[in-house]
Amino acid sequence: MSTLNLSVIRKLVQISAFVFFVYGGLITGYYLEDKLSSALPALSCAYDFQGSDLCTLIPIQHQMDHRLGETIAKGGNLLMGVMPTLITLGTFLVLFVILNKAFCGWLCPLGTFQELLQIIGQKIGLQRQESLSKSLVGKIRPVKWFILVVLVFGFPLLTGMGMLNHDLGDPFCKICPSRILTTLATGSTEQLHVDTANATTITLTLLADFLFGLMIALGLTLRQPFCRICPMLALHAVFRKMGLLRLIKNASPRCDRCGLCAKACPMDIHEIHTDMTSRNVTFEDCTLCGRCVEFCPDKDVLQLKYAFIPVFKADPQYFKKRKKAQTNWEKQNLITWFGNKGRNSRAEPS
Amino acid sequence: MKPSNLVILLAASMMTPTGLVAADEEQNLKSSKPAVSHGHRGAKTFHIDNLDGATITYIKPDLSSQPITPVMGKVTMPVSGVDNYHALVVEKDWGDHKEVIIRYQYMFGRPSKQNPVRLTAAQKSEFEIVPDPLPREHYRYHSQQTWGFLARYRGELLKNHPLTLTTSNGSEQTLHTDEHGRVTFQIPDDFPGLTEGERSKQTAQLTISGEYQQSDTSYSTQLVADYRVNPSHWQSTELGLLVLGIGFLAGGYLGQNLKKRDKKA
Numbered sequence: 001m002s003t004l005n006l007s008v009i010r011k012l013v014q015i016s017a018f019v020f021f022v023y024g025g026l027i028t029g030y031y032l033e034d035k036l037s038s039a040l041p042a043l044s045c046a047y048d049f050q051g052s053d054l055c056t057l058i059p060i061q062h063q064m065d066h067r068l069g070e071t072i073a074k075g076g077n078l079l080m081g082v083m084p085t086l087i088t089l090g091t092f093l094v095l096f097v098i099l100n101k102a103f104c105g106w107l108c109p110l111g112t113f114q115e116l117l118q119i120i121g122q123k124i125g126l127q128r129q130e131s132l133s134k135s136l137v138g139k140i141r142p143v144k145w146f147i148l149v150v151l152v153f154g155f156p157l158l159t160g161m162g163m164l165n166h167d168l169g170d171p172f173c174k175i176c177p178s179r180i181l182t183t184l185a186t187g188s189t190e191q192l193h194v195d196t197a198n199a200t201t202i203t204l205t206l207l208a209d210f211l212f213g214l215m216i217a218l219g220l221t222l223r224q225p226f227c228r229i230c231p232m233l234a235l236h237a238v239f240r241k242m243g244l245l246r247l248i249k250n251a252s253p254r255c256d257r258c259g260l261c262a263k264a265c266p267m268d269i270h271e272i273h274t275d276m277t278s279r280n281v282t283f284e285d286c287t288l289c290g291r292c293v294e295f296c297p298d299k300d301v302l303q304l305k306y307a308f309i310p311v312f313k314a315d316p317q318y319f320k321k322r323k324k325a326q327t328n329w330e331k332q333n334l335i336t337w338f339g340n341k342g343r344n345s346r347a348e349p350s
Numbered sequence: 351m352k353p354s355n356l357v358i359l360l361a362a363s364m365m366t367p368t369g370l371v372a373a374d375e376e377q378n379l380k381s382s383k384p385a386v387s388h389g390h391r392g393a394k395t396f397h398i399d400n401l402d403g404a405t406i407t408y409i410k411p412d413l414s415s416q417p418i419t420p421v422m423g424k425v426t427m428p429v430s431g432v433d434n435y436h437a438l439v440v441e442k443d444w445g446d447h448k449e450v451i452i453r454y455q456y457m458f459g460r461p462s463k464q465n466p467v468r469l470t471a472a473q474k475s476e477f478e479i480v481p482d483p484l485p486r487e488h489y490r491y492h493s494q495q496t497w498g499f500l501a502r503y504r505g506e507l508l509k510n511h512p513l514t515l516t517t518s519n520g521s522e523q524t525l526h527t528d529e530h531g532r533v534t535f536q537i538p539d540d541f542p543g544l545t546e547g548e549r550s551k552q553t554a555q556l557t558i559s560g561e562y563q564q565s566d567t568s569y570s571t572q573l574v575a576d577y578r579v580n581p582s583h584w585q586s587t588e589l590g591l592l593v594l595g596i597g598f599l600a601g602g603y604l605g606q607n608l609k610k611r612d613k614k615a
Contacts, residue, residue: 025486038461046487054487066391066458087460127609136608194589195581197549209590213597214604221605 005322006290006312010105014112017042021109022182024052039091041099042108043178043232050186056092057172057232060085061156065169069160093239100243101236104227105287110178111227114219115266121220125335128221132268140228141285147172148231167200174204177212177226223266227287237284245288245311247272248303249281261302264295272302294322391458394427396438401425409437411464413472427455432462435484439474446567450475453574454484477503477562477569479513482532491556491577493539499558499573500531507531511560517577518555541579550579 021044039056046054063085071081096103104111122128132140151172159169173179183191192209195201211226218225227233249255255273262273267285272292275281281302282288288304296302296314304312406418406425411434418425418438427438433456440451452474454466470480482498485491501508508531514524521538541552559572 049486049489084460132608133611189587189590190581192590192594193581193585193587194593195549195585196547197584201549205585205590206593209593210597210600213594213599214601215597216594217598217601218605219601222608225601 005318005325006294007322010289011115013106014115017107018109018112021052021107022048022185023050025050037091037095039088039095041092041096041103041232041236043110043176043230044108045173045176045178045182047173047179047191048182048186049188051182055178055232056088056235057152057176058170059088060152061170061172063088064153064156065160067160069157069162072157073161092235093242096236096239097242097244100245100288101233101240101282101286102245102288104230104233104236105289108227108232110181110230111224111287113181114215114224114226117216117219118223122330123333124220125333126221128223131263131265132222134270137228137268137270143229144231144234147229148234151175152231152235165198165200167198167204171204172231174201175208175211177208177215180208180212223268224287228267228285233285233287240282240284240286241280243282244307246280246305247282247286247288247292248279248305248310249275250279250301250303251276252298252301254298255301258297260295260297261292264291266291295319391429393429394455394457396425396427396453397423399423401440404440404442407437407439407441407474409439409469409472409474411435411462411466411469413468427457430457430459432459432464433457434462434464435466435469437469437474441475448476448567448569450478450569450571451574452478452571454481473502473505475571477501477560477571479558479560479571479573481573481575491537491575492580493537493541493577494580494582496534496536498532498534501527501533501560502531503562503564503569508562511562513558513560516557516559537577539580544579544583547584549581549584553578 021040021042025048036053037056038054038059040053041056043055043057044051044053046058067084068078068081070076071078099106118128155164155168155171158164159166167174179191183189192212193205194209195205215226249272255276259273262268262270265272266289267287269283269285269292271283272281290304290312293302293304293312293314297316297319298314299316300313302314303310401420401423404420406420407415408418408427409415410430411432418427425438425440427436430436435454436457438453438455442449454469466484466486470482470484478501480500480502482500485497491497499513501511501513508527509529511527511531512524513527513533514522515535515537516522517538517540519538519540519542521540523535523538525533525535527533535558537556541550541554544550553576555574556577557572557574559570562569562571
């Protein structure tokens, strides 16, 4: 495919962001995150010694544990206890308003990795799971909220209050696939382990390693398996109305029947085509990747808007080119390559 | 014999005959307390001996500094309100001999917005040993790990200069700096009484020391830091890989099942 389309641009941005967030510290010096944000709205891991910024879920867990939890336990000033979290959320919001949920779809290293897995799966000829059913998606959606409430806020808070053991102070980090991915990407196997210190560490590390393996296998055939349960997606969902970048829909009567946008959506958001009333369709699972806009065949029905300015709009001509490019892209895999090679060798005169 | 009476004690039990630097935080002695009161955000206090005539300076991440007055042989690094590394510099000038001890201590607080490289790059004494780099967020010095250090005299890197690593567990090794004034030590795995598979929260102290002679003045410098038991004693990468593999197989099975369900639907 020679046409530069939105998906290609997005891939280039994703790869650049991956390199920057995973290896950026090598160029810019350690502890760059202090100068950047330390509250990035994407899973950039602190365990990555070469990383350039920290995911916001890390300070939140630490603040629940060491600040708010301890303040509650000691009967201290609650406002002082919650203040660091408010500052972290404030920093998060300053960044989040700029790009909204596009931090997931365009910048998150773990999201990029899962898209690469999907490409690998497609290229080695594994059949791709096109879309998950509505009912399954409906069952999966609450998981991210559960993880956000229990693992990011709940357990660390209870740990700070002295009700849980210290190993549950940052439980989401302990199971986050980004921790294993980014450290492995820098050549370190330190975070891929089973920790036999106690029952809590054994459970958490078993879960982390299992989840990482599960994500890799699922990622080969299913789009964005971990993103669907990521607590960062849930945190984004809380503030998504504040972001300047939005997915806007001007519903047409054809929307009800077409459904190409929902089929293109890597997060299987069926409501994109069934919702005929909302104008802002930046749904809670949306990552603002823009694929639905690319694959919408009706002019201006779906748009990515930055504040009030349309930055990318559905267009029938673009749709035709994009669909053709996608078909060509999906045709090219190892199975067809070997098939063609076999046919060519049989056709050669002996 | 060079005067070398500046002594920081490690739990009142660490003594070496010359130029001794051995320290531990009072915090560490209290580290077995529950999380509620482990107080890692508090001031850090060090036992120090033979401080008469010594100059003690506390340097913050933005390089602002303040003198510290010891109380009853103890030096306290006060809470500065900002996070990141702070430096404690203890100097003693004997005329023809200058002795210095430097410790980089991570303190917690609001973001300092400073890169600790700024702190390590700043000249804190004429002859000093500098971590290159300092362990960053989520990292500490652990046994078995390899870390780099620079030897500098008045900001100039010292090539082929001998530096000695000693630990409070009794290990010692001497290496020379390379062409770039850098030396890489592997921290010894020398904690006593470890049981494989069981976590150990022991901490010990490492000291990297060196001597330098310039004209009629001799210098001795010591960089002190805490190090911990390497978690590899109770963390298994092989098991981790095995579990990852099981997860991978489970993912493959789940993926196939989803396909079958979809086909049926």
